[in-house]
Each structure stands twice: as structure tokens, then as C-alpha cells.
Amino acid sequence: MAREYLDSAEVSVIIHHAPCLDGLSAAAVCPHNVTYIGFNPNVHKVATHPDINNLPGEQSIVFFDCAPHTVDELLQLRTKHKRVMIVDHHIGSQRIFENVEGCFFRMDKAGCVLAWEYFRDTDEMPEILVHIGDRDLGKFNETNRLIGYALMDMNIRTVASMRSLVFLDSVMASLVTGGQMIVERIERLKRDTPVFFGELSGHRFVYAQLDSYQFVSELAEYLYTKYDVAFTVLYYYENGKWKFSLRTNKDEVDVSLIAKEHFNGNGHKRAAGGALDAIPDFISPCTSGQQAPPVE
Ligand SMILES: [Mn+2]
Numbered sequence: 001m002a003r004e005y006l007d008s009a010e011v012s013v014i015i016h017h018a019p020c021l022d023g024l025s026a027a028a029v030c031p032h033n034v035t036y037i038g039f040n041p042n043v044h045k046v047a048t049h050p051d052i053n054n055l056p057g058e059q060s061i062v063f064f065d066c067a068p069h070t071v072d073e074l075l076q077l078r079t080k081h082k083r084v085m086i087v088d089h090h091i092g093s094q095r096i097f098e099n100v101e102g103c104f105f106r107m108d109k110a111g112c113v114l115a116w117e118y119f120r121d122t123d124e125m126p127e128i129l130v131h132i133g134d135r136d137l138g139k140f141n142e143t144n145r146l147i148g149y150a151l152m153d154m155n156i157r158t159v160a161s162m163r164s165l166v167f168l169d170s171v172m173a174s175l176v177t178g179g180q181m182i183v184e185r186i187e188r189l190k191r192d193t194p195v196f197f198g199e200l201s202g203h204r205f206v207y208a209q210l211d212s213y214q215f216v217s218e219l220a221e222y223l224y225t226k227y228d229v230a231f232t233v234l235y236y237y238e239n240g241k242w243k244f245s246l247r248t249n250k251d252e253v254d255v256s257l258i259a260k261e262h263f264n265g266n267g268h269k270r271a272a273g274g275a276l277d278a279i280p281d282f283i284s285p286c287t288s289g290q291q292a293p294p295v296e
Contacts, residue, residue: 002104006083008119010060015039015052016159017065017111021151022136025112025129026064028163030119035059036159039066046073058082062118065111067093071100087114089137110136128171146179147172153182153214186218195223198282201258203230207283210236213245217271220247231255233283241275 014030017023018038027036037051046052046068055061061077063086068074074097077084086103088094089111097103106114110133116125131144132151156162165171195208206229210216213236220232224247231248244263246255248270256272259265262282265274 002085002087002118005102005104006060006062006085010083011062013037013055013059013061015061015063015066017041019157020065020111020136021132021156021162022111023065024156024159024162025132025166026115027159028166029112029116029129039063041066041069045069046077052077055081061085062087064115065089067097067103069096071096074100074103087111087118089114108137109133112136126166126171128166128175143176146183147175148179149182150175150178153178186215189215189219190222193219195227196284197227197229198233198284200262200282203253203258205229205231205233207233207235210234212236212238213243216245217247220245221249224249231258235279235283241277242279244274244276246272246274 009032011030011032011034013035014027015037016027016039018040023038035055037049039046039049039052057080059081060083061081063084065088067086067088067090068077074084074086084102086093086097086105088097088104089106089109091107094105094107098105104114109117112129113125113133116123116129128147131147134141135144135148154161154165156165168174189210193208193210195206197204197206199205206223206227208219208223210219216234220234223229223232230250230253231246233244233246235242235244237243244259244265246259246263246265246267248255254269256267256269259267259272259274262280263272263274264276265272267273
């Protein structure tokens with residue numbers, strides 16, 4: 001189907017979801033010398049994306065793991081190029097493009113798996129793509145949890161770096177080991193981080209200072225599960241500001257409101273954040289174990 005619409009050997013441009021491990025992996029398995037363009041639908045529009053607009057005409061373009069916002073945007077692009085195809089698994093985009101020619105959607109497969117099948121057909125898929133794909137579909141297991149930790153820690157941002165990983169023979173074993181090391185780091189953080197309790201907007205909360213944003217979610221989950229609190233506040237010093245991350249697992253608590261009122265911030269009901277110039281009074285000053293801000 002997708003191949004009948006556009007032969008994979010003809011593809012000259014790949015527009016892939018970014019920053020996203022699945023989208024980068026989709027681009028990484030393309031075996032040809034093509035132009036890669038990262039596309040974040042939350043930020044970009046096709047019509048105003050400079051890299052897309054600066055393409056010379058008559059390209060054969062595939063959107064992998066992402067799509068334009070409207071059918072009009074797609075049709076507009078098709079006026080300038082030979083072929084523009086969409087291969088995606090986002091349900092919102094499926095609703096927009098399901099009756100449009102050259103748009104292929106599968107809800108049961110991730111972008112990188114769809115890309116592999118399109119470009120590589122029956123070749124055996126590297127195991128790492130199965131795990132990246134499953135994570136992208138929200139199917140978590142012990143192995144892909146470890147791999148996810150390791151990949152996130154590597155902060156992969158480019159197709160080239162993803163490609164250099166995907167085809168390494170040792171990649172699975174190395175990422176699992178790397179992930180185990182990160183699990184150890186998180187366990188150590190849970191064990192060694194001094195925590196304190198406060199009260200805000202009638203809610204008891206637990207707070208702790210961290211070195212960075214990394215592992216905020218893991219530590220927050222640990223703390224709100226362990227202690228009888230409405231929410232967690234984890235904070236760290238970054239770029240001259242104190243950053244605060246609020247998390248809750250309680251339906252009756254809306255941390256976005258608390259972040260707005262007390263932390264100059266915003267966010268979602270269960271996860272929110274803010275930034276202040278100083279640590280506020282209700283995060284009690286210098287209890288034992290609290291570190292001074294780093295000297296800059
Ligand atoms: Mn995806």
C-alpha cells in the first residue's frame with residue numbers, strides 16, 4: 001500500500017517526529033541518502049517550517065510518525081512536489097487524513113516499526129526498534145524500561161546519532177546495562193535525599209531539593225506513595241532560578257493551581273512546575289541536609 005503509492009527507493013525527504021525517540025528511529029532506518037527534517041506538531045506548522053519551505057521542488061517526501069495539521073497543508077505541499085505521503089500512528093492525524101490518498105495509518109504499530117517495514121520489508125528488524133516502538137505505544141516492560149532510561153540519559157537529538165546506535169550489535173546489552181545503572185542511581189536518590197514536610201493551601205506536602213530535573217518524576221512517585229501527602233515539591237537550582245516541580249497522584253488535588261498561586265508557574269492537574277528567584281518561606285529554610293545554592 002504505502003510502497004505502491006511511493007516506492008521506498010524514490011524517497012528523497014523524510015519529515016520525522018522530533019524530538020521523539022520513535023520519530024528519530026523511523027528516520028534512522030531509512031537506508032538512503034535523504035534529507036531529514038524534524039517536525040514537532042506542537043511547535044511547527046508545515047506552511048511556516050523553514051526547512052520544509054526551502055526544499056527544492058519535485059521531492060518525494062514521507063512524513064513519518066507525524067503529519068501536517070490539515071489536509072490543505074498536505075495538498076499545498078503536493079502542488080510543489082512529486083509525491084507527499086504520510087505514514088503515521090497518531091489517532092488525531094488519522095481522523096484528519098483517513099480518507100486522503102497516500103496517507104497510511106496503523107494504530108497498532110509505532111513509527112519506527114512502520115518505517116522499517118516500508119524501507120526494509122522482510123529484513124529482520126533490530127530488537128531495539130521493538131522496544132522503542134512498544135514504549136511509544138505505552139506498552140512497558142522491564143527491558144524497555146531499562147532501555148528507555150539509558151536512551152533518555154543519552155539525550156539523543158539527531159537522526160545520525162540514533163542511526164549509529166540502532167545498528168550496533170551490542171546496543172541491546174549496553175542499553176540494558178546502562179539502564180540498570182540508572183535504576184541504581186534512582187534507588188540511591190530515594191535512599192539518600194533528605195525530605196521535609198510543609199503545608200500549603202490546606203494540604204500537607206513533602207519536599208526535597210535535587211541537583212537537577214532528572215529523575216523528578218521517579219522521586220515524586222516514590223515520595224507520594226511512601227508518605228501521606230497531597231503532593232510533592234521537588235526543586236533545584238538552574239540558570240539563576242529555583243525551579244519547582246509539583247506532582248500528585250490524588251484526584252482531589254490540582255497541582256497546576258498550586259503552581260500558579262505559589263510558584264509562579266502552571267502545568268497539568270497531576271504535574272506542574274514553576275520558577276522563583278528565591279526559595280519561598282513555606283519551604284522551610286535550611287533544615288538539616290538542605291544544600292546552599294551552587295556558587296556561580
Ligand atoms: Mn510514534
